[in-house]
Amino acid sequence: MKAAEKSTLFDRVVKATPGGEALAQCLQCGSCGGSCPSAVDMDHSPRALFAMINAGMEDEVLGSNTPWYCVSCYACTTRCPQNIPITDIMYTLKQMAVQRGHYDHPHAIKFSETFIGFVEQRGRGFEFGLATRYHLFHRPKQFLQPTQVFKMGAMGANMMRRQRLPVRPVSIREIDQLQAILAKAKVVAAKEMQA
Amino acid sequence: MxxxxxxxxxxxxxxxxxxxxxxxxxxxxxxxxxxxxxxxxxxxxxxxxxxxxxxxxxxxxxxxxxxxxxxxxxxxxxxxxxxxxxxxxxxxxxxxxxxxxxxxxxxxxxxxxxxxxxxxxxxxxLLEMIITDVGFDMLKDRTRRPLYGLNFAPYYGCLIARPDNVLDSTEQPTLMDQMIEVLGAKATDFHLKTFCCGGHMTQISEETAYGMIHRIIKNAVDSGADAIVTICPMCQMNLDVYQGYANDMFGTKYEIPVMFFTQVIGLALGLSPRELGFGQEFVNMSGLIDKIQSSPPPKAKAARRPKEALPMPVMPE
CATH class of the missing domain: 1.20.1050.140 (Glutathione S-transferase Yfyf (Class Pi); Chain A, domain 2)
Known part of the structure; x- marks a missing residue:
């Protein structure tokens, strides 16, 4: 495929986001970054990221930690004078980073994947399974430090004592129906990706 | 109804x-x-x-x-x-x-x-439904144990106030403040009422999450609150369960209970703590019940000029 035929990063982000067309109207005012509670930990503010999307800096944008530090609080979205669905654009960027394969911020992705794994399997979230599986398999280095093991163990015990961490998962009755719906949705989503 | x-x-x-x-x-x-x-x-x-x-x-x-x-x-x-x-x-x-x-x-x-x-x-x-459909009049009417003397920091969190305005404001909603006052308690002037609690960040980037949790808790305590009232299980979990961790990180000793808004309503309706699920929280909230007074606290008098202050300017005759 010639470079000219390939759609730009900007076009792909806009197309994949419901209401994403508004991104073309970005004023670069910085209200988003100023409103963001986790902006201090981001390597680019949302405003800078939008300028980078416009400039087609694909590697830098999809390698940025910015979307992964987004806490989905919508403070930027409500304050944006151009009504850009910023939180939804962050979701799009996360998906594009996952599809691209090599990402620099695996924790958030692994957490989401572990969470969704239980939902796809049982139809309900499962906090005990999520906490143990995620921390043991995806953050073993942090988790297996002696102080951390002790800390998390104490936390788990305290949660259990207060009956806040049931160890038995719950499943929905018609899990087949849910799995059929999700499988179909994935097929439809993949078809759209190719189009 | x-x-x-x-x-x-x-x-x-x-x-x-x-x-x-x-x-x-x-x-x-x-x-x-x-x-x-x-x-x-x-x-x-x-x-x-x-x-x-x-x-x-x-x-x-x-x-x-x-x-x-x-x-x-x-x-x-x-x-x-x-x-x-x-x-x-x-x-x-x-x-x-x-x-x-x-x-x-x-x-x-x-x-x-x-x-x-x-x-x-x-x-x-549920908050909007109770306030709209049940209404303040009915809540006041059914109140058996007015929460006189208690100060609550009304914490709305993000996802009810934003992105759409389903309450009265995306920045500084007041519906829950009004509800708290109807039940006899006082809603404190709590500025971070729609600031995010950090969501799933406690699992992904602890420093980010504890920073946000600490900010909310400090602001609530500074506003003079005895407890924080939440309307979301995630907010309750972050502010209550991780309060100790945030204290450790910042060297603070905050200990403020975090209640669900239906627990506050239930207390005012005269229900027992057991019926309202007390006891699952990390920062104990049973002490709040002892703080309830039998009559409304006297209204704070408007600040008067101290005696030693300079005289007010007088218009020449």
């Missing part, structure tokens, strides 16, 4: 880590004379996690709940969790706004012999 039945979407968190919220919702519903009927065989809303990975299945996951509720003949659905509320609300709204998305979601639902016409259901948060 006659015995009204609401279609109810409790969400996974209320069945697991925040059972106290479910217990108090049921107790308050019984005391106020309405019923909460769960959507038959509902599934998880996907929280913010599914939208981060694959958008269309995320919409379809939520839409299954909407379709099942609509099939059951409901016209509205009530969710007590802000994240569940927003996912249900947003899916319905986006399906209405974007016809292509609507077709795709319905194509997926078709695989499970379901379909959903956007706009069939009105998605509501």
């Amino acid at each position: 006659s015995q009204k039945t609401y279609t109810y979407y409790p969400g996974c968190s209320l069945q697991h880590g925040n059972h106290a919220y479910e217990v108090s919702n049921r107790a308050v519903a019984k005391a106020l004379g309405f019923e909460l009927a769960e959507i038959d065989d509902w599934n998880c809303c996907g929280a913010t996690e599914y939208f981060s990975l694959n958008r269309l299945p995320a919409y379809a996951l939520v839409a299954r709940n909407l379709a099942r509720a609509a099939d059951g003949g409901a016209t509205e659905v009530v969710a007590p969790c802000s994240a569940c509320f927003l996912n249900l609300y947003k899916t319905d709204k986006h399906m209405k706004l974007y016809p292509k998305l609507n077709d795709q979601v319905n194509e997926a639902l078709g695989a499970g012999n379901l379909s959903y016409k956007p706009g069939t259901l009105k998605v509501r948060h």
Whole structure:
């Protein structure tokens, strides 16, 4: 495929986001970054990221930690004078980073994947399974430090004592129906990706 | 109000880590004379996690709940969790706004012999429902134990105030403040009432999360609150369970209980702490009951000029 035929990063982000067309109207005012509670930990503010999307800096944008530090609080979205669905654009960027394969911020992705794994399997979230599986398999280095093991163990015990961490998962009755719906949705989503 | 039945979407968190919220919702519903009927065989809303990975299945996951509720003949659905509320609300709204998305979601639902016409259901948060449908008059009327002398920091969190204005403001809502005052307590001047609690960041980047949690707790304590009132299980979990961790990180010693708003209503209605699920919290809140006074505290007098102050300027005659 010639470079000219390939759609730009900007076009792909806009197309994949419901209401994403508004991104073309970005004023670069910085209200988003100023409103963001986790902006201090981001390597680019949302405003800078939008300028980078416009400039087609694909590697830098999809390698940025910015979307992964987004806490989905919508403070930027409500304050944006151009009504850009910023939180939804962050979701799009996360998906594009996952599809691209090599990402620099695996924790958030692994957490989401572990969470969704239980939902796809049982139809309900499962906090005990999520906490143990995620921390043991995806953050073993942090988790297996002696102080951390002790800390998390104490936390788990305290949660259990207060009956806040049931160890038995719950499943929905018609899990087949849910799995059929999700499988179909994935097929439809993949078809759209190719189009 | 006659015995009204609401279609109810409790969400996974209320069945697991925040059972106290479910217990108090049921107790308050019984005391106020309405019923909460769960959507038959509902599934998880996907929280913010599914939208981060694959958008269309995320919409379809939520839409299954909407379709099942609509099939059951409901016209509205009530969710007590802000994240569940927003996912249900947003899916319905986006399906209405974007016809292509609507077709795709319905194509997926078709695989499970379901379909959903956007706009069939009105998605509501339990707080908004109690304030609008039950109303302040009825709450005042049913109050058996006015919460005189208690100061509450009304904490709305993000996902009910934003992105759509379902309360009275996206920045500084006041509906829960008014509700607290109706119950006899005082709502403090709490500036970070819609600041985010950090969501899933406690699991991914502790420093980020504890920074946000510490800011909220410090602001609530500085506002003179005896307790924080939340309307979302995630907010309660972060502010209550991780309060000690945030203290460790910042070298502070805050100890402020974090209650669900239905627990506050229940206390005022005269229900017992056991009926309201007290005891699951990390920062003990039973002490609050002893702080309730028998009569309203005297109103603070307006500050007077100290005697030693310079005289006010006088207009020449």
